[in-house]
Amino acid sequence: MASITTFSRLEPQSRSGGLEVGASAQVYDPLWMLARQWQVGEFAGHDGGNPIVARWRGVAAPPTRFVAGPIPPNTMLGALRFATDSAPLESVIERVTVPLEPATDGPAGLRLAIDAGRHFLALLARQKTAQDYRADFRARYALEPLPDAQLATLDPATAAYARLHSGRSIDGRRLLAELAGRDVPRLDRTIDPTDVAEVARAAAAWLVWLETLFDYADPEATCWQPARFEYTASMAGRRSADTFGETTLTAPRYDHDAIDWYEFDVNGAVNLGTGAAEAGAMVTRTVVPVPVTAPGLPAPRFWEFEDGRLNIAAIKPASTDLAQVLLVETLGGFGNDWFVIGVDLPVGRLVEARSLTIIDTFGTATLLKPAGANGSSRWGLFRHAMPVDGDEAEGVPISNLLYLAPRLDQSLIGPVVEQITLARDEQANIAWAIEQILETPLQVGIPLSDTRPPDSRGDPQALPQYKLFNRPPPHWIPLLPVRTGPAAQVMLARGSISDQAGGGHLVGSMTAMLVGGSDGALLIPEEEVPDDGLVVQRHYQAARWIDGSLHIWAANRTRPAGSLSSAGLRFDTIIG
DSSP states (O other), X not given: OOOOOOOXXXXXXXXXXXXXXXXXXXXXXXXXXXXXXXXXXXXXXXXXOOEEEEEEEEEEEOOOXXXXXXXXXXXXXXXXXXXXXXXXXXXXXXXXXXXXXXXXXXXXXXXXXXXXXXHHHHHHHHSOOSSOOHHHHHHHSBBOOOXXXXXXXXXXXXXXXXXXXXXXXXXXXXXXXXXTSOSSOOOSSOOOGGGHHHHHHHHHHHHHHHHHSSOOOBTTBOSEETTTTEEEEEEEEESSSSTXXXXXXXXXXXXXXXXXXXXXXXXXXXXXXXXXXXXXXXXXXXXXXXXXXXXXXXXXXXTOXXXXXXXXXXXXXXXXXXXXXXXXXXXXXXXXXXXXXXXXXXXXXXXXXXXXXXXXXXXXXXXXXXXXXXXXXXXXSXXXXXXXXXXXXXXXXXXXXXXXXXXXXXXXXXXXXXXXXXXXXXXXXXXXXXXXXXXXXXXXXXXXXXXXXXXXXXXXXXXXXXXXXXXXXXXXEEEEEEESSTTOOEEEEEOEEEOTTSOEEEOOOOSGGGOOSTTOOXXXXXXXXXXXXXXXXXXXXXXXXTTSOEEEEEEEEEEEOOSOOOOOOOEEEEEO
């Protein structure tokens, strides 16, 4: 009699107490494995070898010409030579420090003048002279006393410092003026002939020290644009010796803490005069490619668990979030198909890739050309752009170009020595430039008062008094909209404050940031004063460069102001 055997549950029965056999996933039928490979089409695969050697070739061209400030379009210049690795790029562009002026009157540069005079005496003491001339130098080049009227205008610390060193310390400004036309400074007595060479050696060493003490800015060509409160600079390098081999990079609006490649645009409208001899050198690098690794990538090995720090399945990008869509597609679909190579390149170079040769495990060499080498425009990330229209922000993307900026990782930043705030006053319908911190001749910042004296209540027995307006707080400079021409844009100019008699006077500035032109005029484009205000600060910075040299410079920084106080202007008031 036939029977039907049924099973409600099937369970494997282990013949041993261990899990080694099951965990090893042994396959005893090679034919089954070959069938599975044929089924998934693995036998029909192409380029199945893994890359084992990559040879990259390219050009690394150093920028050899530098121009501070904006350059008009369609301009050809013979710019000065530029050593890209001689100093940090932040120092080259940001420095606003002025050198010590060889003058004898005024408190400007007082602390630096006294410190420089002390250093000269230290250098002179190191020389083996027959006589001691230090007292003679103090007598001849001593700091002259400042007039009482001038001392009254200084802050208490600076005035006390000037009184302390008057007649006692060497004024480095007077000594610098003396050494402008001679090698040996003059004294009230004759220098021994056997000591002339030693004194001259000390003076020469002092001049070298003074020249390298700070990274000074050229007063005639500075990158800082005082009307726009930002830096502008251009540099050029030659990637090839042909006629069109020069590439000019321009940083049109740099105002951040650190500079990098994305601050520069390709400027095709200017030429800085590089020669064929300045063309960059060819660079070849041979490296071993390694697979790309990242959290969440598919595991390449059997029985290996994926990294749980990133759950790709839980990423739910929006329809407009292209970056997350590309991330999910790359990691989930092609994550273990990507390889990366490291190319060691010198800093401060314009880099252009020429070719990439890949040798796989089968010995096959594959030559790859850079994207855009045949004139094709492909989509890409992290590319320089060349603006072609002033109203177009992005411009034309430039393929196969990267500037490795010689930037600093971190620098020592001192306290704020000067600060101003630009703000809009909607109630008064004007803008304000508020001076808040002033740098003194001692190179420190002191806060400026912005408190207006309270209005007097008047005599309660007298009749009420009409007041046309109240004055703004101290150090608040009004900025009024003007046009310099019929078709010119709106500018904010320094305004004047009226007095009770009906006259007016321009409000002057104390800080160097708002000094204006030679006539005191101050013109700021209207768009440079945003609705939330702008804070401009000056710091001193210090950093070590790759050769161990110390660089010290003063730099300006900008940031949004955030909450702003009101000037409290009132018109047509009755007091009494």
